Amino acid sequence: MTRGHRGIMVFVALVAIAAAGGRHAAAQSPSVAGDWQFAQDIHGNTLYRRLSIIINESTVSGTIGSESISGTVTGNKIHFTTRSEQASNEFDATLTNDVLSGSVVRTGRDDPKPDRYTWTARRLPAPRSGPAVRHEFVPKTFHRVFSASVEPVLRIWPGDSVHTTTVDAGGTDEKDVVRVLGGNPQTGPFFVETAMPGDVLAVTLNRLRLNRDWAISDDALMARAMDSGLAVKMKDVGKSVRWKLDRDRGVASPDVTGGKLQSFTIPLRPMLGCIALAPGFAQAPMPTGDSGPFGGNMDFNEIVEGTTVFLPVAQPGALLFVGDGHAAQGDGELNGNALETSMEVEFTVNLVRSKPLASPRVESPTHLMTIGLGGTLEDAMRRATSGMTQWLEQDYSLSPSEIAMVLGSSVEYTIGEVADRNVGVGAKLRKERLAPLKR
Amino acid sequence: MTRGHRGIMVFVALVAIAAAGGRHAAAQSPSVAGDWQFAQDIHGNTLYRRLSIIINESTVSGTIGSESISGTVTGNKIHFTTRSEQASNEFDATLTNDVLSGSVVRTGRDDPKPDRYTWTARRLPAPRSGPAVRHEFVPKTFHRVFSASVEPVLRIWPGDSVHTTTVDAGGTDEKDVVRVLGGNPQTGPFFVETAMPGDVLAVTLNRLRLNRDWAISDDALMARAMDSGLAVKMKDVGKSVRWKLDRDRGVASPDVTGGKLQSFTIPLRPMLGCIALAPGFAQAPMPTGDSGPFGGNMDFNEIVEGTTVFLPVAQPGALLFVGDGHAAQGDGELNGNALETSMEVEFTVNLVRSKPLASPRVESPTHLMTIGLGGTLEDAMRRATSGMTQWLEQDYSLSPSEIAMVLGSSVEYTIGEVADRNVGVGAKLRKERLAPLKR
Amino acid sequence: MTRGHRGIMVFVALVAIAAAGGRHAAAQSPSVAGDWQFAQDIHGNTLYRRLSIIINESTVSGTIGSESISGTVTGNKIHFTTRSEQASNEFDATLTNDVLSGSVVRTGRDDPKPDRYTWTARRLPAPRSGPAVRHEFVPKTFHRVFSASVEPVLRIWPGDSVHTTTVDAGGTDEKDVVRVLGGNPQTGPFFVETAMPGDVLAVTLNRLRLNRDWAISDDALMARAMDSGLAVKMKDVGKSVRWKLDRDRGVASPDVTGGKLQSFTIPLRPMLGCIALAPGFAQAPMPTGDSGPFGGNMDFNEIVEGTTVFLPVAQPGALLFVGDGHAAQGDGELNGNALETSMEVEFTVNLVRSKPLASPRVESPTHLMTIGLGGTLEDAMRRATSGMTQWLEQDYSLSPSEIAMVLGSSVEYTIGEVADRNVGVGAKLRKERLAPLKR
C-alpha cells in the first residue's frame, strides 16, 4: 500500500548505500575489513554490536555500535580503541578461520580497576544480490514472551515480505481452535539478516485482513478510565461479549439480544495490537501484554494496513513478533479487550542502519506518528513528544525553536491505550504540513 | 451552522414545554404558583435556586433546585418541606408585594442542632413572547476573572444571538490597541433571562472569524510535555513569535526570517480558548487562565464555528463570558500560547431546564464531545469519560454494560491542553454511530 | 519555642544588616536615596517592587526588585535603567513632596513597539527603633479568600508577635458559634511593615493550642486515595463524625457509640491547615481551600507549635493569613476533613530581604522541610525536591553533585495531603546531618 511512498524509498536508498559501503570495504582488505557481528561476554551474557572495520594500509578505522574506533592491523592481529568521556576500551583480537577472537579492557573514568572481557566476531553476510522474496509462513507455535531466547521461525532479508496469520489475544485461530494459552500469543519471531543493534527495522503492513466472522470482547471499563463515581456505577459489569464481523459490509456489531444496541454497528478497521522486536542485552523475557521502546502490546489503533512501523533493533536479526489482531478498537482500549480476532497479515521489512530511535514510530500515507509508552499518561505524552522531536531533528534538521513552533501549531495527540501496564499516547503530524520543510 | 440540527431542536422544545408549564401554573394561582428566583442567606452568602411552586387547592407541590417540595398554602402564607437522606428542611414564607420572604430550618441527619436561615424569592420573568433578537454588542471593558460579582454587560433571552468581538489573550484588540492587562481578558458577562442554577446553557457559535492579520505566540514548550532530556534540549528557547494570518488563503505562517520554516504554513481554524459561565455559590472569583466544570480556559481546539457548547448554569442569568481567541492551535497548546488573536464572534444561547451536567460538552455537526479537566491527564481522561457516560445515560438511556461497549469500540480521545493548571482531555463519539440507537 | 535556634538568628541578622544598609544610604542623600515602595500601573493593575536607590555624587545604583539599576540624578529628577536578555527599561521620575512619580519605557527583545507605563514610589518606613511588640488580636471578621484586596486587620513590624484565635474550617469558633460560612475562613490579614515582594516572611508558631473540647470530621475517604475496588467498598460512607478532645490527657477519640472504635484514641497534635501570604501581581483572589507557592491550605501536619514557616512575600506588607486548625491529622488528610477545631495561636514574624523562595519551607527543631504543591503527587514531589535543592544551594552552597548525594542518602518524603485541588508532598532533611556542612 505505502510501497513507493517517500519514507520507504529512503530506506531502500539507505540500505543500498550501506550495502555498497560494505562491498567497497570488503574489496580493499578481504581479511579483516567489513562488517562483523561482534559478541562480548559480560558475566555470562552476550552483548552484540555491529563492528565495521575499514582498513587503510595498516590503519584501522570504523565503528563499533555507535562509537568510532581507531587502531592498527598487523597480519592476523588487530588492535583498536574507543574513547568516550565515561571510559576508554582497548580491543585486541586475532583472526582465525574467518572468526575474530580476543579481549577488551575497559577503564572507566571513575573506576580505579579496569575490567577485562572476551569477545568474538563473525562476519555479517554480504547484502543479498537477488530479488526480494515473498514468504508464505504457516505458524505452528505461538509465543507469550518477547525475547531473544525464542528460536526464530524464519530467516528473511531486508526487502522480503512475509504472508502469515495470527491467533487472537486468547490464543484462538481462524478455525476457532485454541492453539495456545491466551495473553496475546505471537507469530514469529522472524530473523532479519544483517540487522544489528542500533539499526531500525521498518515493517510495512501491506495487508491486514480479517479471516473469521467473529471477535471476542467484554463490557468492562478499565479502572484507569474511571473516577470513583463511575467505578461504583460500573461495579456489576464485566462479562464477555461476542461481536459479529461482517466482512462484506465492513462492519462489526455486538452479538447481543435485547437492549439498545440491536442495530449498533461500527466500521471494521483491522489493526495489530502487538508488533515488537526482541528486547536488548541481558533483558528478561517481556510478557506479550507489555510494551516498551522495542514496541510490543501497544494497542495503537493507527497500526493498520498501509502503515509502516519503525522499531529499534536490539538483537542480531531484529527478531520480529506480530500478533493480537483487533477487528476495530476505540481509543484507549477501554474494555481491556478490543474486538479480538485472528488475522491474515502480510508485511515487508526494510532496514535503516545505525539510527537512534527513542520511541516506536508509525508512518501512514497522511501522518508521521510517534508512540509514547509509560506508566502514566503524562509520561507517555512526554515520550511521544520527545520521539517526535527526535524525528524532526533527524529527518528535517529543525532547531529546538522550530520544533517548538511546529509542534505547538500542528501536533495532534491521541490516547492509544490505558488497558495495560504501560499506557500509550500517540503524537501525530500531518505530512502535508511538513512537505514544504526542506529535508 | 448547527441551526436546525437535532440537538438544538431538543432545547427549543424543552424551553417551550417549560414555558407552557410556567404559564399553566400561573393561570391556576396567580398569587404564589409559578417560578421564583429563590435566594437564601447563608452567613452572608446568597444561595440561589429555582423554586417552582404548583398549587392544587391548598396543597403545594413542585421543586426547589433538584428537590421535590410538598406543603400547604393559606392566604399569603406558604409552608413546604424537602426531605433527603441527609437532612430535612422546613420552609415558611409570606407573600408581600409579590415577594416571598421567610425562613428555613435545616435538620441534618447527624447534626444535633438545627440551623435556621432567612430567604426571599422574586418571581422569574415569564417567557418572552416576541421573536429572538440579534444583539450587536461592542465591548468597552474586559474581565480577568470568571465571577458572579462582575456586573453583566447585557441582558438577553434564550434564543437570542449576540454579535461581538474579543481581544486576544494579551489584551490587544483588532486595531492593535492594548485594552487591558493580559491573561485571557473576557468579553461579557451576558445575563440570560430565566437561567437558574441547575439548568444547562447551550451556546452555539454561529460565527467565529478573524478580524486582524496577525497573531502572537512563542517558541517554548510546556514543562508538562517534556521529559528531562527534552527539557535540557529546550533550555534556551522561549521567545515571542509573531504569526501572519492570511485570511484570504486561510493559512497562518510564522513571521520569521532565516531557518527552515520559511514556507511553513498551517490552515487557519479559529477557535475560542475561553467560554465560561460564572461559578456557583460562595465560590471565589476564578482567574481567566483557569477552568472547571463551568468551562473557562479550556483551550480545546474543537470549539470552532458551528459547534454548540453546553455548560452548567450556577448563577441566576448564567453569566456567560467569551474570550481568548486562537487563529489555530495544535493539540495540547504546547507553546503555552496558541496563535493568539482578536476575534469576531456571534453566538446564540438556548436553555435546557434542570439537567445535571458533570463536564462541559461540545456538539459539532459530526461529534458529541465531553471535556474532562483536572490536575493530571489521568484525572482529565476519567472526567471526560464520566461526562460521556452521563450523556449516553441521559440522552440514549444506555445501561452500564451498553455504555462500556459503545465507549470501548468507538470513543476517540484527544489531549486538549497541557498549558494551564488544569489539563484537558476530550472524549468524542461520532454521531453517525449513535444515530441507530433509539433515543 | 524555636526562639534562639539557628535559623531565626540568621533572619534577625539579615534584617539588621538590611536596616543598617537602609540607614546608611539615607545618610548620604536624604532626597532620593533609600528604599521605596515602587508602584507601576499596568493597564489598571499595580505592580509593586522594592526600589533601593544608592546615590554616589550624581550616579545612581541599587536595585528594583531583583534587578540592578544604574543611572543619574539631577536635582529632583532621576533617570535609571535596567537591562536583561529579555528587555531594557528606562525609568524617569521627579521627586515632589517626598513622592517619586514618573514613567518607564520597556523595550522587549522581540517586540518592535516599546510599551510605556506610569509609576509612583513612596518611601518605605525606616526600621523600627523600639522593642518588638506582642499584639493581642481578637478577630471580628474572617475571610474566605487569600487576596491583596482584603483590608489588613493589624499592622505589625518584623519581630512582633500576635496572639489571636482562629475559627474551625466550618466557621465555628471556640464557643460553638458559627461566625462565617465554612471553607477554611481565615484570621487576618496582618500587614508586616517594610515587607515587599521578593522578600521572605518567617512565621514562627510560638503557641498553637486547642481552645475547645470537640472537633468535627467525617468518615469518607478522598477519591484520590481509592482505587476502583476501594471506591466500591466505601460507596456508602460519608457522614459527619464528632471527636472529643481531651486536653488534659492530650488525646482525641471519636464520639461514636457501638462498633470497634470505643476505645480508639489518638494523640493531640495541633496544627494549622492554612498559613498564607496574599498572592502577587494581578492575581485573582484565591479561595481558602487552595494553595500555591504563597502557602495556603497546605494541610501539612508538621506545621505545629515550635516550627517556623517561610513564605515568599508577593504584596507590600506580606498580608499574612492563618486558619483551619486541626487537633490532629493523619498524612494525606484522607477524610477531606481532619479533626477540625478552633485554635489559640501565637506567632512571631521576621523578614528576610530579597531571597528567592520556590516553595514554602518549614523549619522544626529537628528538620528542614519543603512543601511541594501540585496537581499530582509526582508534580508535588518534584517541587518539594526542587525547593530543597534551592535551600541547599542558598544556605549550604552545595554543588549539584553534592545536592544529589545529600538527597539520595538522606531525604525523607511524606504525603502531606490529597484532599484538595493541589496535593502536597513534604521533603525533609534532618538538621543534625547537615550540621557538619560548613555554611
Add this chain to the structure above:
Amino acid sequence: MTRGHRGIMVFVALVAIAAAGGRHAAAQSPSVAGDWQFAQDIHGNTLYRRLSIIINESTVSGTIGSESISGTVTGNKIHFTTRSEQASNEFDATLTNDVLSGSVVRTGRDDPKPDRYTWTARRLPAPRSGPAVRHEFVPKTFHRVFSASVEPVLRIWPGDSVHTTTVDAGGTDEKDVVRVLGGNPQTGPFFVETAMPGDVLAVTLNRLRLNRDWAISDDALMARAMDSGLAVKMKDVGKSVRWKLDRDRGVASPDVTGGKLQSFTIPLRPMLGCIALAPGFAQAPMPTGDSGPFGGNMDFNEIVEGTTVFLPVAQPGALLFVGDGHAAQGDGELNGNALETSMEVEFTVNLVRSKPLASPRVESPTHLMTIGLGGTLEDAMRRATSGMTQWLEQDYSLSPSEIAMVLGSSVEYTIGEVADRNVGVGAKLRKERLAPLKR
C-alpha cells in the same frame, strides 16, 4: 528480633491449626482425603492450587484454591464440583499409586462451549514433626529474574531459618569479586515445603548486617524527581560515587576529596532492596529490577533487621528470593542507586494458609506497613491504602466507616522509591494505636 511478638504468634497458631486439620482429615480416609498439590494443564502451562479433600462417608467436601468443592467418592474414583457466578467446573479423577489424575470441564456463564483440561494431584507432605532448622547456605549462583522456572537452591520448612549472603546490585560480593552481571542479582530461590498459591509467606529478617567496608552509589537524580528547571540544573551530574562504611561507628560517608561533603556522614541502616516470591501462573520471568504484588525490587527502606515481610504465595514452595542490600537509603532512592553493598542475611519463614493479600506488608516492632507499587505515585498510594484497608478488615474486623476514621486520623505515608518502573508508597499505622481495637 520480632520473635515472640504478636503477629508471629498468630502465624504459628494458624500453621498449627492447619497441621492438625490435615492430620485429622488424613485419619478419616487415608486414600483420598487430605491436602494435595493440584496441577492443571492449560495449553501447556501448569496452574497449581491446593486441593483439600474432606471425606465423610462417600461425600466429598473441602476446597480447591479459594473455592469450595462438593462431590462424591466411589472406590478410587472421585467427582467434585465448584460453582461461581462466572462458571461451574466438574472434576473427575482416579487415584492410582497415590496420585490423582483426571480431567475438569469448565462451563462459563457467557461461553457456549465448555473447555476440558487434564489435571493431576500429588499429596502435599504432612507437617514436619521435628524442631525448626537453621540452614547455613553459601550461594554459588545468582539470578536476574524472579521466576518459577529457576531451580530452587534449598528446600526448607515453615519455621526454619536460613543464614546466607547477598551480592550487591552490581553483582559484586563481600570480597570485591564480581560474581554475576549487575541488576540486583538474587540469592535463592528457597523452596518452602507445603506452601501453595493462596497462602502468605511471612519472612522475618532476624539479622541483616554489612559484610564489607564500602558501598557504591552515584550522584545523579532520577528524572521522575526533577521538574524541568532541576533537570537543566542537574544535566552534568551522574558519575559513580564510592561510600566508606564504618561498621564500628555505624556511619557511612562519601569517599570524595574536596568540596563540602568532607565531613558528611549518615547512619548505617542496612535494608534489603529486594525480597520476592516467584510470580504466578503463566507469568513471564520478571526482571529483578521490577516489582509487583509478589514483592521484588521494592527499595523500601523500612525493610530492615527485625521486621517481618508478608508476601502472597503464587507457586508451590513459594520460591523466595533475597538481594540488593543497601547500607542505607534515603526515601525515593533518588540516585537510582542507594548505598549498594553485599550483605549477611538471616531470615525465618512462616506460613499463613489461604489468606488473600493485595499488597506486600511489613510489620516492625512499632508499625504495620503496606507497600503500594504502581506506575505513578497516585496509583502506588491507592494500592498502599487499599492494602492497609484489607489488613484492618482481616485482622481487626473494622467496618468501612471505622477504617476511614482510623486511616484519616492515623495513617502515615512515605515515598519508598521513584527509581524503578514501579514507584512505591508506604502506608504505615502505629501498632500502639491499634492495640485497643479488639481483634
